[in-house]
Amino acid sequence: xxxxxxxxxxxxxxxxxxxxxxxxxxxxxxxxxxxxxxxxxxxxxxxxxxxxxxxxxxxxxxxxxxxxxxxxxxxxxxxxxxxxxxxxxxxxxxxxxxxxxxxxxxxxxxxxxxxxxxxxxxxxxxxxxxxxxxxxxxxxxxxxxxxxxxxxxxxxxxxxxxxxxxxxxxxxxxxxxxxxxxxxxxxxxxxxxxxxxxxxxxxxxxxxxxxxxxxxxxxxxxxxxxxxxxxxxxxxxxxxxxxxxxxxxxxxxxxxxxxxxxxxxxxxxxxxxxxxxxxxxxxxxxxxxxxxxxxx
Amino acid sequence: xxxxxxxxxxxxxxxxxxxxxxxxxxxxxxxxxxxxxxxxxxxxxxxxxxxxxxxxxxxxxxxxxxxxxxxxxxxxxxxxxxxxxxxxxxxxxxxxxxxxxxxxxxxxxxxxxxxxxxxxxxxxxxxxxxxxxxxxxxxxxxxxxxxxxxxxxxxxxxxxxxxxxxxxxxxxxxxxxxxxxxxxxxxxxxxxxxxxxxxxxxxxxxxxxxxxxxxxxxxxxxxxxxxxxxxxxxxxxxxxxxxx
Numbered sequence: 001x002x003x004x005x006x007x008x009x010x011x012x013x014x015x016x017x018x019x020x021x022x023x024x025x026x027x028x029x030x031x032x033x034x035x036x037x038x039x040x041x042x043x044x045x046x047x048x049x050x051x052x053x054x055x056x057x058x059x060x061x062x063x064x065x066x067x068x069x070x071x072x073x074x075x076x077x078x079x080x081x082x083x084x085x086x087x088x089x090x091x092x093x094x095x096x097x098x099x100x101x102x103x104x105x106x107x108x109x110x111x112x113x114x115x116x117x118x119x120x121x122x123x124x125x126x127x128x129x130x131x132x133x134x135x136x137x138x139x140x141x142x143x144x145x146x147x148x149x150x151x152x153x154x155x156x157x158x159x160x161x162x163x164x165x166x167x168x169x170x171x172x173x174x175x176x177x178x179x180x181x182x183x184x185x186x187x188x189x190x191x192x193x194x195x196x197x198x199x200x201x202x203x204x205x206x207x208x209x210x211x212x213x214x215x216x217x218x219x220x221x222x223x224x225x226x227x228x229x230x231x232x233x234x235x236x237x238x239x240x241x242x243x244x245x246x247x248x249x250x251x252x253x254x255x256x257x258x259x260x261x262x263x264x265x266x267x268x269x270x271x272x273x274x275x276x277x278x279x280x281x282x283x284x285x286x287x288x289x290x291x292x293x294x295x296x
Numbered sequence: 297x298x299x300x301x302x303x304x305x306x307x308x309x310x311x312x313x314x315x316x317x318x319x320x321x322x323x324x325x326x327x328x329x330x331x332x333x334x335x336x337x338x339x340x341x342x343x344x345x346x347x348x349x350x351x352x353x354x355x356x357x358x359x360x361x362x363x364x365x366x367x368x369x370x371x372x373x374x375x376x377x378x379x380x381x382x383x384x385x386x387x388x389x390x391x392x393x394x395x396x397x398x399x400x401x402x403x404x405x406x407x408x409x410x411x412x413x414x415x416x417x418x419x420x421x422x423x424x425x426x427x428x429x430x431x432x433x434x435x436x437x438x439x440x441x442x443x444x445x446x447x448x449x450x451x452x453x454x455x456x457x458x459x460x461x462x463x464x465x466x467x468x469x470x471x472x473x474x475x476x477x478x479x480x481x482x483x484x485x486x487x488x489x490x491x492x493x494x495x496x497x498x499x500x501x502x503x504x505x506x507x508x509x510x511x512x513x514x515x516x517x518x519x520x521x522x523x524x525x526x527x528x529x530x531x532x533x534x535x536x537x538x539x540x
Contacts, residue, residue: 165398168387168391169395171384171387171391172384172391172395175384175385175386175387176382176384179382179383179384181346181365181366181367182344182366182375182376182446183367183370183399183445183449184370184371184399184400184449185395185398186365187367
């Protein structure tokens, strides 16, 4: 394998890794405020891109992406208010089953609205064949969009959770919901907010990746599995670790095609998920100290 | 300041508090003592709004707060330091304190640094550890953090649930010293304690709770002298002493 090809594989791996990471961060946001895993996260990504594609028929690219993201955000809020908020004793298992059910429901609704067809948003700049040369590798300009937008979202979220009062309130709800209430925090609103936030970033991610990965009613399932693997791989609840975990998984996947049939690509992430859960449940970058302080 | 009238509450169909009436005057330290399972924690959780009362009334500052959500009660100036500290263990000491100021709303945001400085003066050890995760603090430090966090809401009434639980005697003395200091600074306190001797030692009045009912009340000195209280809660066997 030449150096060029090697770097090309790395670039492809990093791109996919960052896409997985952004889905993983969606998991992390809801996990961080509620302590549950929202298995409908992949569906937010699908909804964002499918809605944007439909809107793009009647308006320019940027407004359709913005509007689709906002609509998805409100769908996220609606889901929380309708299915999660009124639960009297939201145990972890119950929430997981509800979110899996919701993901099936959303997928089937999407199938009946948009059909089975594969669609895509146009490239933001350039087209399918244009490419940018960076050092020895050539990549599509859309890859730069994916990397740029996703890294930007990670940075903004980090700042939000660690340096704003609202972000800290959301983390407080995850750390100890009873104590959060005793500090005057309306925990139910924080949960709604976390669903809105993760729906929003999921939708934005869905829009920027659509030109590369294409969009279909069932694109969420695969992304959710990869995203979940990455969230666990990096260390549940930590956005920067998810980024690292995503890049690790993306690169592993990208090199796996080199020594085994590409049909096994998806098996890699499941295998990694299992190995991590057995060997190091706190994740590659998760500190044991932090993990020991969490109940799930 | 606080008046509770015929309060009943519990979990589901289980009635834990059965018609409790008590009051706390401004500037007082009042202690509730009782055995395990007497309903002390349930009583405080009901006052703070974590559990809904099934009947009776809770009046705080001549305002009926019965059935109000916990996050509303604390913003009125009635704060609970819960049993087992309940700090935000995955967040730093400073973040815990900032969150404590939430009940005061936007006004407090600008003053937060000054308020944190004030509680650091009461708890110098928290200042040293301000960037440490709260979950890595020792039990005594976590209790101090829980009290400090409650103080950040600038409460008028502070309720404390077993502040001495599981702490070394020297730390317990420190915590009780702080409780006395808070009263001197104009706070009103309602304590629930297993350590009856120390709690009654610093408080003005006391109530004895048994299986959800107040069975005895009075000035703390009187309760300390009371034979039943001594036998049940202060670990003195009077009959044995008389026989000697």
